[in-house]
Amino acid sequence: MQITSPSFKENSRGALADAQLQKALGNVRAGFIDKRLKAVEALPEFDLLRDNARAIKDHVLAHLDLYLEAYEKKVTESGGHVHWAETAEDARRIVLDICRKANARTVTKGKSMITEEIGLNDFLEAEGIRPVETDLGEYIIQLRGEHPSHIIAPAVHLNKEQVEADFRRVHKHLAEGRDLSEPESLLGEARSVLRSEYFAADVGITGANFLVAETGTSIIVTNEGNGDLTQILPRVHIVMASLEKIVPTLDDASQILRVLARSATGQDMSVYTTLSTGPRRPGDPDGPEEYHVVLLDNGRSSMLGTEFQEMLRCIRCGACMNHCPVYHAVGGHAYGWVYPGPMGAVLTPSLIGVDKAGHLPNASTFCGRCEEVCPMRIPLPKMMRHWREREFERGLNPATQRYGLGLWAFFAKRPRLYRLASSLGIPVLSLLGGGKRRFRYLPLAGGWTKYRDLPAPEGRTFMQQWRDGGASVRARVA
Numbered sequence: 001m002q003i004t005s006p007s008f009k010e011n012s013r014g015a016l017a018d019a020q021l022q023k024a025l026g027n028v029r030a031g032f033i034d035k036r037l038k039a040v041e042a043l044p045e046f047d048l049l050r051d052n053a054r055a056i057k058d059h060v061l062a063h064l065d066l067y068l069e070a071y072e073k074k075v076t077e078s079g080g081h082v083h084w085a086e087t088a089e090d091a092r093r094i095v096l097d098i099c100r101k102a103n104a105r106t107v108t109k110g111k112s113m114i115t116e117e118i119g120l121n122d123f124l125e126a127e128g129i130r131p132v133e134t135d136l137g138e139y140i141i142q143l144r145g146e147h148p149s150h151i152i153a154p155a156v157h158l159n160k161e162q163v164e165a166d167f168r169r170v171h172k173h174l175a176e177g178r179d180l181s182e183p184e185s186l187l188g189e190a191r192s193v194l195r196s197e198y199f200a201a202d203v204g205i206t207g208a209n210f211l212v213a214e215t216g217t218s219i220i221v222t223n224e225g226n227g228d229l230t231q232i233l234p235r236v237h238i239v240m241a242s243l244e245k246i247v248p249t250l251d252d253a254s255q256i257l258r259v260l261a262r263s264a265t266g267q268d269m270s271v272y273t274t275l276s277t278g279p280r281r282p283g284d285p286d287g288p289e290e291y292h293v294v295l296l297d298n299g300r301s302s303m304l305g306t307e308f309q310e311m312l313r314c315i316r317c318g319a320c321m322n323h324c325p326v327y328h329a330v331g332g333h334a335y336g337w338v339y340p341g342p343m344g345a346v347l348t349p350s351l352i353g354v355d356k357a358g359h360l361p362n363a364s365t366f367c368g369r370c371e372e373v374c375p376m377r378i379p380l381p382k383m384m385r386h387w388r389e390r391e392f393e394r395g396l397n398p399a400t401q402r403y404g405l406g407l408w409a410f411f412a413k414r415p416r417l418y419r420l421a422s423s424l425g426i427p428v429l430s431l432l433g434g435g436k437r438r439f440r441y442l443p444l445a446g447g448w449t450k451y452r453d454l455p456a457p458e459g460r461t462f463m464q465q466w467r468d469g470g471a472s473v474r475a476r477v478a
């Protein structure tokens, strides 16, 4: 997947001018926010569950090595194999080796952001192995040669007319005059086309929402049941997961599951919660002959012990982006890589570098909604600020911004000078505003004034009013 995060501003301009996309993004607001709110209000202990979920993950992250080893032992005992992948390249090579040994020509895939992260589809195709996405949204975007624009609703940027056009373009073996005007008919067609792919596949690849150290179990939640068919029908099942998906026990997983679906889609639980432990045992009616788990690091272990460690609590529910005004405005593709929205603004610089993804933590109003709704209580705005600091320290942000901040810091460290400069600056700025209380243009603030007016300062400074005992200022602060 080509990384376009450095072009976030250009991507965003394109997204804002795309009328169809803007209409589709309205579905994010309507489809997720109210449902989550209702689900949360119906569960009085929701906040307590969030605290427990955070504590579970913090405990795991403090003892990650021990839980990973315990997990590996249990998987091995149950007849499965654990493969450690330090980089995306390692993970791709491991998957290819398994597929080659299985003589695989077709691979079905349940939804997995990790495989997006390592660019697995393009890689397998280049090696002559056909990957078939089985999650409906993923299937649609695969037909279009696109990437997900949302971590739980990958095709949220599309409307049904676009999907109909894609189905007619690709499913040429079906009757031309068929009715595809309703979502149900589109769903029925995808189901019938995918059914034969499940049986044709030699290998099934799924992600994992949780890996349970106590039992060596991987857990996946879906609403379509595609994960079950992907892992049960092929001869070989590969679970792709990143290191931090570990939880100690099944009980811990069930506690986090209670906040996951409510935060994601407003459901009490997802329709399918599927647990798999090792390959098929004698007497089992179904299941794979081989069971592999690929554990991907890809930069996560270097987040441990840093100010970004808490990001590893993320359970990929998507609530932060569902409530983010920036995501609502530009959608997921503008972020230029796998992870969009506030979680992407923190995770992407951690994984691909702040030099490439520096725009993302800057694309925030800091309204705080993401942290408010995050079921794992991840302090996303705080971590975006940390990334801004790293960017500044490394001299990566524009010179005007750096010199502007340097100038401000010079005055801020000298309170008397600061007060003098602001008391002189206000009348000057008021003059520049032409007495109209608004700037149409202001040097160094063109990014703002190009699209909206900037209020001009009026009257006295805050400090002057405070010193004079301005009751109105105190009342506002209080």
Ligand code: SF4
Pocket (backbone or CB within 6 Å): 313, 314, 315, 316, 317, 318, 319, 320, 321, 342, 343, 370, 373, 374, 375, 376, 377, 378
């Ligand atoms: S950061 Fe929080 S809200 Fe966002 S996807 Fe992760 S767990 Fe969900």
